[in-house]
Amino acid sequence: MSERAHHRPTAPGNHFFEAISSGVDPAELQEAADRAATLLVRGAHDSGDDAVAERLLHLADTEGIETIAEVWSASAGDSLAGCLWRLFLLRSWVYADPAGVAHQFEAGRAAAPVARVVAGVADPPGPDELKAMIDQVLRGIARGDFADVLFRASAFARVVATGRAGLPTTSEQEVARMLALAEQLEAAGHLELAHGLA
Template sequence: MTREHMRPVLQPSTSFDWIIGSDEAGAAHRLAQETSWALLDRVRGGTDPAVVERVVGLAAGEGLHDVAELWAGQSAHSLAGVLWRLYLLRRVADADPAGVADQYRRGVSVAHTIDPVVAGAAEPVTPGSVIELCDTILRGVFTGDLGAALDRAASYCRVMALGAADLADTRDAHDDAHAAELTTRALRYSAFAQELSAGARRWRDGTLA
């Protein structure tokens, strides 16, 4: 899919230092746009699988801090914003793989939609299979149809939201504070699902910023 967007302009490092620390309105947004589209174009335009794996691996390494500085504040109307959400989903799974797998399984057990099929975690669902699912979604961004990857991520989030809500219900009688935390988590996953679905639509109609 083609899209008209700002091409990155190579600048000396001193210029980038100024932009990142600048108070100029819109400077951070422009830099986020340029870096996200440059990364997508470069990786999708290449043929080296090792490059794809390095980009996917940012979610599990220290490089995520650099990504966060550039993209974490961007809205889901932008490529930087949706990419950041995908990296964040992967980091959450890496931080608590057993808990995330349990939540996903619970979500699948109460889902009455095709979301578990669309998300497509390998059975049986284990901590490793959920992490691999998040990696596969990220690979799809850089090697396949970005819209399909975002739709898949949205389905994953809807399953996770159901799982968190189910856990909250079981905790209500035992730990009010934990139940409230799980309810908040369910709402966040639901919001991510809506944002990623919208991002997929924008990618397809060429309006993703």
């Protein structure tokens, strides 16, 4: 019988007690967020129902991105909940500024040809084409392979990050944020292929 090493538990910080006093247990909230994400991704895919795909696509429209943020924004990038948050955030951004996004994508597509092809945006990539592409990607949660969804979203973010890097109006921080999003989604895609995304 092997002896297990004893680790002293880490004392919770002030935020833990603030959440408890407000009636919300952070562990229960995270568990609920994870369970909801699992039901949405795995349940929607297993349903094979186009209506489910459309409801999932418009979840941020009907519930509000703020509501989704409250549930999933604190989730790690290597979790289903964290992936859903990043995907819905990406869609909300495209819909909020389709012309600006199209400009950034156009600026990056020549320098990131492989990512451009993986993203699957129609040529030329105008605002309507980008909205159609991001919707098609999110419909893939229910209709396709979730790893493909993550890789396409990652490729799209990578092209945009490349475009941002070449535009004088974009800060290094904005480039870094989009590149980090691309890398998180790509890493999650590989995790999904290895059946490790939960």
